[in-house]
Amino acid sequence: MVTRVATFTSHTLLSNLALSNASKYTELSNQAASGYKSRSYSGIANDAQQLLNLEGSLTRNDQYLNNITQVKLRLQNMESATDSMSDIATRMKTLLLQGLSNSQADDLNIDEEARQALNQVQSLLNSTLDGRFLFGGATTDTAPVSFDNTPVPDTYFAKFTGSDTATLDSLGVSTAGSLDINGQTVTYSPTDTIKDLANQINQLSPPPAIATVRQDPDSNNYRLVIEDFSGNAMSIAETGGGNLLDGLSHNPALSAETGYYQGDQKRLAARVDEEYSVNYGVRADDPAFASLIASLRIVSTTTDEDSLKMALGHINFAIENLPNVTSKIGIDVKNVETIETQHQDFAVFANNAISDIENVDVPLTLAELEQYNTALQASFLTISKSSENSLVNYLR
Structure with missing residues (x-):
């Protein structure tokens, strides 16, 4: 076909339209086949920066979700x-109640049961996940619990009857005075209640020992118990002329150098958001665990009735407070799940936004492709017809 001056303009216009249709047809064909608007960022130049920002944010978001998954797994193991x-x-x-009610602690082999229970507790508190110890605070590469030198608390105690509001004169206190416990002083008088004395000891900062008033099971008998969990012998002496110490019996520590806890005082931490790290979990030195261990340690070393009754006090404290430990773990789970939901919502948003930028609607693209195919065929037909235009044909 020869393009003449008279037909040059129309031919050029038709050719350009055909090339444009062919280019668009090729583009739509590639989109329909791949599902993507373009195989390079240049093809979506106007949205490229937004796409890069979304992809970067989504990558960080996925890492936070992975961190949260690890935190939840650790908390579930702790729980x-x-x-x-x-x-x-x-x-x-x-077992303790059976042994105390029938004076059959020896027959029930309570000491052996306690030793086995201690081994189980040690194994549980030394739980690991992915090679990380869970109950040692931020110290995750060292077992947090060792019972090789577990201290039995050095203990002073006194029995009395009535109630926990009995006064010190029921312990034989006849004159006011002061008691030095591990270097700290408490004052007292015969009319003070035993419970008030225990509170006064516990309110010292730091407490020189732990004082409790406990009721013996199924009886009207109570006991004041002052315990030192440091593993050292308790230093206790009268300094003010009173006679309270005369009414206290001494149950010395049976082993005593260092405590069972080998971890630190921090909590586990994980980055779960751009500017937020969450502290979570509990440590093996929690008072509920400590009381359980103290009880088992006492029972594993003696079947003396007074000692078993003090062990029972520890067991009762542990039973009352272990649910609180579980509750703490549950609160941590709830907190990270709240953050997890936020990240999951963002992931849905980001993936939809990325899809809108990158992907095409294939059925719609196929329909548009058919339209351009028709237009392209019409362009070729028009160009073919225009090439036949001549003066001879016109005059016919």
Whole structure:
């Protein structure tokens, strides 16, 4: 076909339209086949920066979700271990009550039961996940619990009857005075209640020892118990002329150098958002765990009735407070799940936004492709017809 001057303009216009249709047809064909608007950023130049920002944010978001998954797995393991220790405490309480009610502690082999329970507790508190110890705070590469030198608390105690509001004169206190406990002083008088004395000891900062008033099971008998959990012998002396110490019996520590806890005082931490790290979990030195261990340690070393009754006090404290430990773990789970929901919502938004930028609606693209195919065929037909235009043909 020869393009003449007279037909040059129309031919050029038709050719350009045909090339444009062919280019668009090729583009739509590629989009329909791949599902993407373009195979390079240049093809979506206007949206490229937004796409890069969304992809970067989504990558960070996915890492936060992975961190949260790890946190939840660790908390679930902690919760399971704590529930198991609650079962151990309940079982040991039953054995202690049986032994004390029938004076059959030896026959029930309570000491051996306690030793086995101690091994179970040690294993639970030394739980690991992905090679990381869970109950040692931020120290995750060292077992947090060792019972090689577990201290039995050095203990002073006194029995009395009535109620926990009995006064010190029921312990034989006849004159006012002061008591030095591990370097700290408490004052007292015969009319003070035993419970007030215990509170006064516990309110010192830091407390020189732990004082409790406990009721013996199924009786009207109570006891004041002052315990030092440091593993050292308690330093206790009268300094003010009173005679309270005369009414206290001494149950010395049976082993005593260092405590069972080998971790630190921090909590586990994980980055779960751009500017937010969450602290979570519990440590093996939690008072509920400590009381359970103290009870088992006492029972494993002696079947003396007074000692078993003090062990029962620890067991009762553990049973009452282990659910609180579980509750703390549950609160941590709830907190990270709230953040997890936020990240999941963002992931849905970001993926939809990325899809809108990158992807095409294939059915709609196929329909548009058919339209351009028709237009392209019409362009070729028009060009073919225009090439036949001549003066001879016109005059016919």
